[in-house]
Amino acid sequence: MSAVIEIEGLRKSFRSLRGGKRVAVDGFDLLVEEGQIHGFLGPNGSGKTTTLRALLGLVRADGGRMSVLGEPSPELLPRVAGQVGAIVESPQFFGNFTGYRTLRLLARAGGVPVSRVDEALDLVGLRDRGDERVKGYSLGMKQRLAVASALLKDPRLLILDEPANGLDPAGIREMRDLMRSLAASGVTVLVSSHILGEIQLICDHVTIISRGRRVATGRVDEVLAGHDRHEFLVRVAEPERAVELLRAAGLMVVVDAEALVVGGVTDSTVISRVLGEQGLWVGELTPLRPDLESVFLELTGAGEHPSLPRQVDHATPLPGAEGDLIDLDVRGVDA
Amino acid sequence: MNLVRAEVERLSARRFVQLMVVLLVLAFGVTAATTLAGSHKPNADEVASARAKAVEARRGMESTHQACLDRQNGLTQPDERGDWYPADCSELDPLRAERLPVAADFLPGVFSFAKEARPLLYFLIAFLVLFGFLVGASYIGADLNSGGVVNLLLWRPRRLTVLGAKLGTLLGGVLVVSVLASLFYLATFWVIGQTAGLAGRLSGDFWRSLGAVHGRGLVLVLLATAVGFAIAALGRHTSAALGAVAAYAVVWELGGRLVLEIVDARRPDLLMLSSHIGAWLTGEARFWDSQLCAGSRPGVTCEGFYSLTWGPALLVLLLITGGLTAAAFAVFRRRDLV
Known part of the structure; x- marks a missing residue:
């Protein structure tokens, strides 16, 4: 083209x-x-x-x-x-x-x-x-x-x-x-x-x-895929026990208010297998795909650091950069 | 050509332009109506009486001139009649007078076209100069400010062509309005003179002189239009042109003139734009030079006046207008339109 x-x-x-x-x-x-x-x-x-x-x-x-x-x-x-x-x-x-x-x-x-x-x-x-x-x-x-x-x-x-x-x-x-x-x-x-x-x-x-x-x-889709953290939302009957089992299997788990967010895994069947083998049946297993908004908020904090390279495609988010869209005054930054 | 057609439509559709045209018509209507109301067709007796008075006034001028010459030649004593005469009797020579008394001077309440046409034309030119300046300034100022120019440049990304089309359209439009308005204006007062007053002596010289004022006035209107356009284009706002003119008038024409007089500068009038405008419009302007007669011997006539003629005055006006317009185009060519 x-x-x-x-x-x-x-x-x-x-x-x-x-x-x-x-x-x-x-x-x-x-x-x-x-x-x-x-x-x-x-x-x-x-x-x-x-x-x-x-x-x-x-x-x-x-x-x-x-x-x-x-x-x-x-x-x-x-x-x-x-x-x-x-x-x-x-x-x-x-x-x-x-x-x-x-x-x-x-x-x-x-x-x-x-x-x-x-x-x-x-x-x-x-x-x-x-x-x-x-x-x-x-x-x-x-x-x-x-x-x-x-x-x-x-x-x-x-x-x-x-x-x-x-x-x-x-x-x-x-x-x-x-x-x-x-x-x-x-x-x-x-x-x-x-x-x-x-x-x-x-x-x-x-x-x-x-x-x-x-x-x-x-x-x-490529930009979104580049920022996919491979996380899944999991709802299960005994969340405390599920956290122990999943962590024991080497997965990262964050306890949300109503569900678990499980990361460090690309295949969702791993989660259902780990829990199912111990008699815990999964009520919901949803992949957490990034949307453009989350990618946008993640990325638009990167440009405020002049020391970064000019093009920072697929940049690793900087600590504290997420959602930082407030201070846009760049006076004094050298070209 | 398409761009010019579109600009003509935009210019004529501007509310401010329409308002100024309405004001022009109103000013014209009020002037014509008051003239018509205050004038009447003189009867034969009034005309005969006025002619007699004019003849008498001319004779008076001749006799005063003769008396001055008689005293200068020693035929009469200085205090014989108690009159004062200038050292140079030619100042009283009727042949050198700007104009001789005519019957119209002795017809109160009678409009004379021949006598009033020139001041009426000056009034119209003053209005048209204001019209051209304001319309020129608002035309580009409002367009730059509102994003109209940006919109146009998205269609025609040639800055100088777009600005040139705008200025050309503006000058053409103002010229057409000015020519039509002034011709209609003069024709109306000519008709008033014919029907409700006096036409006066409308010789070839009269029409040539009036035509010259008319032509010079139209040039002045176009120059004012271009200056308004150029300053507003430089300052991006209509108000920039208004502010620049107000600042110039206060700071230079008033303040500067005062300072120049305090420091006893020679011929400060030559540094004032108003002098050049007056000289261009009237053909010649005379100014007092206090130092001109400083070294003259007693008894030798020294008038103390100097003249500014239309040629140098036009040159100054063209240089200022041309400079501002060139600057406006140069700045617009490189300017960031944000």
């Missing part, structure tokens, strides 16, 4: 008027191949939007190499801009324009046939509301309009920054279906989000960024 987006060693820092420097992206790599629905995850302030803006020529990178649809970006981005639909954060529209007029204006500016406007409105479910003024739209409807504007060009590549912002559950589901149908029709989709469940449902590939650095990338 050919690469649709390639980013190598992207660096970007912002300077404040007081002379301080904030490193937004620090040697970041990204590869999106044709036909993928690629999730781009990261906590707020991790560098997602800066990366997308740099890719689309809206901010100047300090270093690194980028290409979109095979053309170096931003130098030759205009060559392929007609095939790239993008929304970056929530675009603003004229409140007193109708949705239709808003898209018609963009279509004209981009040299796209105006006939595409109805199709784009149809795709995002706004066909019936296209004649209404944008200022009367809900946040979710404005977000749909933004997506419609990205779809106007009939793009080969769709870049969506937080497309689910403001959408209700039904809207999120529609957006998910839309992305799937677009991918099925051959459109490559790069979608950034921090709604992890959605990404897991929609995307086949994922890249996780934290503090401007890539901390994981690959197929979603």
Whole structure:
């Protein structure tokens, strides 16, 4: 499969008027191949939007190499801009324009046939509301309009920054279906989000960024498998005795409030055999698979240590790093 | 071309632009209505009386000039009539007067197009300069601030083309509005003069002179528009342009002028933008130079005035506008749009 987006060693820092420097992206790599629905995850302030803006020529990178649809970006981005639909954060529209007029204006500016406007409105479910003024739209409807504007060009590549912002559950589901149908029709989709469940449902590939650095990338199932601790949830009639038996068999056991969490074993039959041989019958034996949220929380703490290598794919979680998404101020960190 | 068409639609759809056009129409309507209400068509007696008064006033000017010459030539004694005359009698020469009294000067309550067209045009130009500056500043300032420019750049990732299309569309739009407004404005007052006042003496010289003011005024409107656009683009906000102009007016035109006068700087007016704007619009501006006559011998005429003509004034205005616009494009080309 050919690469649709390639980013190598992207660096970007912002300077404040007081002379301080904030490193937004620090040697970041990204590869999106044709036909993928690629999730781009990261906590707020991790560098997602800066990366997308740099890719689309809206901010100047300090270093690194980028290409979109095979053309170096931003130098030759205009060559392929007609095939790239993008929304970056929530675009603003004229409140007193109708949705239709808003898209018609963009279509004209981009040299796209105006006939595409109805199709784009149809795709995002706004066909019936296209004649209404944008200022009367809900946040979710404005977000749909933004997506419609990205779809106007009939793009080969769709870049969506937080497309689910403001959408209700039904809207999120529609957006998910839309992305799937677009991918099925051959459109490559790069979608950034921090709604992890959605990404897991929609995307086949994922890249996780934290503090401007890539901390994981690959197929979603591979990334999840890489963080599988091979643990099982066990419910049994005599938990105290079960703990003794399992530990005696060399397994790691943690007593939870209502059940046991057994680790250090890949085959669940080992657990049932150890307990069954002693007359303890297992009521429940469930493998504890990591979900994207747990992997995300585990990984996004890794980037805060500048001494770590630039790319820390499948990094071992650092002590105390789990869930640490609060302090995002990286001022003073050298690039 | 598509980009320009889209920009024309965006520009015309802006609420602020629409509001300014409404204000323009209102100001125009109020001026026309008050002029119409305060004027009447003079009857034959009023016209004859006014003409007689004008002739008398011209004769008075000639006799004053002659009296000055008589005293200068020693034909009359200095205190014979108790009048004061300047050392240079040519100052009183009717032939050198800016304008001679005409009948319209002696027709109170009668609007004369020939007499009032120029000040009316100055008023309109002042409004259009304000219109152009504010519209120019808000057009790019609001777009940069709201993310409209980013949205456009996602479609057309050519920054200079996008900014150039915006500026070109803006200048074209303001020019069209200005030309239409000024022509309609002058035509309306011409009709008022014809129907409810006096047309006055509308010679070829009059139209040439009015046309020159009109043309220079339109150039000034375009320069103000470009300056508003450029400062707002540099500062990313509409308010940047408003703040810069307010700061310039207070700090330099008022404060700077005061300081220059205290330190007795020579010709401080040349350092003021307002002087150049006035010189460009009127064709020539005259300023007092206190040091010009400092070394002159007694008895030798020294006026103490110097002139700033439209040529150098235009050059200064073009340099400032061009510099700001070039800076805006250079900064926008490299700026991070976050």
